[in-house]
Amino acid sequence: MQSADFLTITDLWIERGERVLCKELSFSVQSGEVIRILGENGAGKSSLLKALLGTVLIDEGSILYLGEDITADRSNLHKDTLYIGHSVGLKKALTVRENLALYCPDVSIEGYQPILEELGLAPFLDMPVNKLSQGQARRTALSRLWLTQKSLWILDEPFSALDDQACLLLEKKIEQHSLAGGVVLLTTHIPLSSIQPRELEFAV
Ligand SMILES: Nc1ncnc2c1ncn2[C@@H]1O[C@H](COP(=O)(O)OP(=O)(O)OP(=O)(O)O)[C@@H](O)[C@H]1O
Numbered sequence: 001m002q003s004a005d006f007l008t009i010t011d012l013w014i015e016r017g018e019r020v021l022c023k024e025l026s027f028s029v030q031s032g033e034v035i036r037i038l039g040e041n042g043a044g045k046s047s048l049l050k051a052l053l054g055t056v057l058i059d060e061g062s063i064l065y066l067g068e069d070i071t072a073d074r075s076n077l078h079k080d081t082l083y084i085g086h087s088v089g090l091k092k093a094l095t096v097r098e099n100l101a102l103y104c105p106d107v108s109i110e111g112y113q114p115i116l117e118e119l120g121l122a123p124f125l126d127m128p129v130n131k132l133s134q135g136q137a138r139r140t141a142l143s144r145l146w147l148t149q150k151s152l153w154i155l156d157e158p159f160s161a162l163d164d165q166a167c168l169l170l171e172k173k174i175e176q177h178s179l180a181g182g183v184v185l186l187t188t189h190i191p192l193s194s195i196q197p198r199e200l201e202f203a204v
Helices: 045-051 076-078 096-103 111-117 132-142 163-179
Strands: 007-014 017-029 034-038 060-065 080-084 152-156 183-187 199-201
Touching: 007 045, 017 080, 034 163, 045 076, 045 080, 045 152, 045 183, 060 076, 076 080, 096 132, 132 152, 132 163, 163 183, 183 199
Parallel strands: 034 183, 034 199, 080 152, 152 183
Antiparallel strands: 007 017, 007 060
């Protein structure tokens, strides 16, 4: 028996304000795929990611997750998804350690010391996020990719504010996730150097 697509998007129609962002958009995603959503500023890439998550309403169309229709109820998708959006989504008054404890309650931070060292976060664990640079805050948000186990990563501009070393580290992590059968949907305006995602042009 043929296994179901990881995601099947059919005839998606999204309007925001006065604009139609997409009409009858259909595509499917298989396990292990990395998909880069392409499009100019304002094309609707972030809106599409949010529509998949259910935080932007879709006007028409359907979304299947592993063969199950989740258009009306995304809870099964949410259980398996890690979303990191444009804003880093951290509690700014809390320290890096406190944020990680909040978002990754099941892990012992000490067990992840090597990756926190590699991400350059170890010296800042007890610093409030509002005292970090943008790149350090982005690294903190992205460390959840190492600290949690979710099959679907939805990453909106994950490379922004990162230096070359952190970009490479993130690309390597995305590649490992896909080799392990995970799925990554991402947007980025930054050229990628070591991974070649499937590209999905987003335009009306
Ligand atoms: N909260 C909102 N309410 C109404 N319209 C919005 C809202 N957020 C974004 N839009 C509109 O939706 C359209 C698509 O925006 P979106 O952020 O999805 O584009 P994008 O392709 O991700 O852009 P960028 O590359 O600049 O990040 C834009 O016309 C924008 O003005």
